Amino acid sequence: MTGPIRRAIIPFNRPLVGGRELEYVRDAIANHHLAGNGPFTAKCHRWLEEQLRVGKALLTHSCTAALEMSAILTDVGPGDEVIMPSFTFVSTANAFVLRGATPVFVDIRHDTCNIDDSLIEAAITPQTKAIVAVHYAGIACEMDRILEVARRHGLFVVEDAAQGVLATYRGRPLGSLGDLAALSFHETKNVVAGEGGALIVNEARWSARAEILWEKGTNRTQFYRGEVDKYTWVDIGSSYLPSEITAAFLLAQLEAAHAITDRRLEVWATYHDAFAEWERKGLVRRPIVPAECVHNGHLYYLLFDDLSHRSAVQAFLRRAGIDAVFHYVPLHSSPAGRKYTRTAGALPVTERTADRLLRLPLWATMSEADIELVTNTISEALVAAGVR
Helix, strand or coil, X not given: CCCCCCCCCECCCCCCCCCCHHXXXXXXXXXXXXXXXXXXXXXXXXXXXXXXXXXXXXXXXCHHHHHHHHHHHCCCCCCCEEEEXXXXXXXXXXXXXXXXXXXXXXCECCCCCCEXXXXXXXXXXXXXXXXXXXXXXXXXXXXXXXXXXHHHHCCEEEEECCCCCCCEECCEECCCXXXXXXXXXXXXXXXXXXXXXXXXXXXXXXXXXXXXXXXXXXXXXXXXXXCCCCCCECCCCCECCCCHHHHHHHHHHHHCHHHHHHHHHHHHHHHHHHCHHHHHCCCCECCCCCCCEECCCCCEEEECCCHHHHHHHHHHHHHCXXXXXXXXXXXXXXXXXXXXXXXXXXXXXXXXXXXXXXEECCCCCCCHXXXXXXXXXXXXXXXXXXXX
């Protein structure tokens, strides 16, 4: 297939807006409370705490903000090291670099694209302060082993669960396993608020301080609960909370979260079945979900033999008006990564995965015809690319 690239008829993502979003936004306006930490924020907190079975949730304006709060709460600073994968979004590392700490990258597993738990212990030094477990594609890291290593070495565990809302590990919700967790409600996620996130605090001794950081370093939340007679500046912090408009929109999404997840899982399963024969022939590799993990249908990807095949298939799809995209450029290979981080050994799986992975369009309102067009076009692309 030749010719110019067509405008996408199947975009990579299409945020779902079909519930009570506009109704709740109108209610927030009618409440005359548009700044953060109002009634809609409280309802979102309650939903997250109940669904994730955690003690403390705080909405943030982004997952990045939640990660930055995690870096402050774990008290990392110059000279400290934080172990994490290089195959992740820049915010995972940047949150700790901003505090003066050094991200230390270890390789990922070939099956789940998550941090290789078998390599973490060898990367620990006297400077190590924390481990960040990034749950790629809503599929959990091997948390039992990570938590056990952390306990033996006195390290904190932060879950980067940006992609993990309503996914579980051994029956426990992602976000409930580490000392802290960060969630995302960016428009590319399952449940969206345009921009948005949440900090989950599982270490009870940090709950009060988390509220203070969240409210610009003041004890304003305690004041509104009647616990102090005035509020004042008591700690470092920033304006991490979102507006009530954002919280109102998000609440409608949270109320539909299980239905959204169920439909995404249906789309995911249709893709998975469609490419089973191609995998049996050794032409692609499909996602692998370990038995102890229940994922949330966040994204579907294929792994090709090499970069040339991945690029050829992606270009074919784009010419057909189908927007399929690769994912992270490994952080250790970036200009800032070379400046602010270090690696614990070679990262061959990370580098090979980044070259081979292609994410397919996936959203909750995809029709069967949409899915069939994608799968049929990929089959044509594989043939055209000479993937045999």
